[in-house]
Amino acid sequence: MARPLIQLALDSLDVNQTLKLAGLAAPYVDIFEIGTPCIKHNGVSLVKELRKKYPNKLILVDLKTMDAGEYEATPFYAAGADICTVLGVSGLPTIAGVIKAANAHNAEVQVDLINVPDKIACARESAKLGAHIIGVHTGLDAQAAGQTPFADLQAISRLKLPVRISVAGGIKQSTVQQVARAGANIVVVGAAIYGAASPADAAREICELASAA
Numbered sequence: 191m192a193r194p195l196i197q198l199a200l201d202s203l204d205v206n207q208t209l210k211l212a213g214l215a216a217p218y219v220d221i222f223e224i225g226t227p228c229i230k231h232n233g234v235s236l237v238k239e240l241r242k243k244y245p246n247k248l249i250l251v252d253l254k255t256m257d258a259g260e261y262e263a264t265p266f267y268a269a270g271a272d273i274c275t276v277l278g279v280s281g282l283p284t285i286a287g288v289i290k291a292a293n294a295h296n297a298e299v300q301v302d303l304i305n306v307p308d309k310i311a312c313a314r315e316s317a318k319l320g321a322h323i324i325g326v327h328t329g330l331d332a333q334a335a336g337q338t339p340f341a342d343l344q345a346i347s348r349l350k351l352p353v354r355i356s357v358a359g360g361i362k363q364s365t366v367q368q369v370a371r372a373g374a375n376i377v378v379v380g381a382a383i384y385g386a387a388s389p390a391d392a393a394r395e396i397c398e399l400a401s402a403a
């Protein structure tokens with residue numbers, strides 16, 4: 191089994207810190223995620239900057255789009271995003287709009303199941319629409335309230351949909367192998383890398399653990 195891709199969540203608002211962290215972790219991660227707070231603060235110019243600096247990395251822009259799917263996502267794909275996210279709770283017309291924008295740019299869409307009441311139905315419908323990735327996600331606030339993504343990951347993985355599965359929500363060294371074995375194709379890591387004393391060492395450890403899962 192191929193190791194899951196490692197996605198680094200760049201969640202700082204500060205561009206210099208973001209670029210510094212990206213540089214430190216670059217040898218060990220496959221996808222740079224421009225996190226939602228970061229993209230709201232810095233906008234499309236940061237996508238262009240990262241694209242120029244890292245032509246061979248995948249870039250995910252965590253738009254968490256809620257409405258106007260095609261209109262909102264189009265400039266981010268045009269700027270070089272490989273993947274944009276849309277919220278599952280936005281509804282099928284919005285998801286379809288982002289898929290249309292992605293297809294026009296030969297790129298991909300991730301549907302984020304954060305706070306979706308019926309995650310199974312949403313994942314099935316999104317896959318039917320042509321979404322490429324389903325994101326099982328326990329957000330930062332839900333994590334603070336003690337929630338984890340593990341049970342949802344197992345439930346979505348069991349569906350065997352023709353999509354890749356991404357998992358996010360406090361993943362760290364001690365849980366990366368668990369989520370890889372549970373069927374995650376993409377493992378998102380934020381705080382466990384950017385909050386570490388050595389982000390480069392933490393990214394390397396996570397990459398090595400994922401490879402050995």
Ligand SMILES: O=C([C@H](O)CO)[C@H](O)[C@H](O)COP(=O)(O)O
Nearest residue numbers: 199226329359360361379380381
């Ligand atoms: O998507 C995220 C969150 O909603 C803020 O935008 C995080 O980037 C994601 O949860 C990964 O970060 P960690 O949970 O700290 O690993």
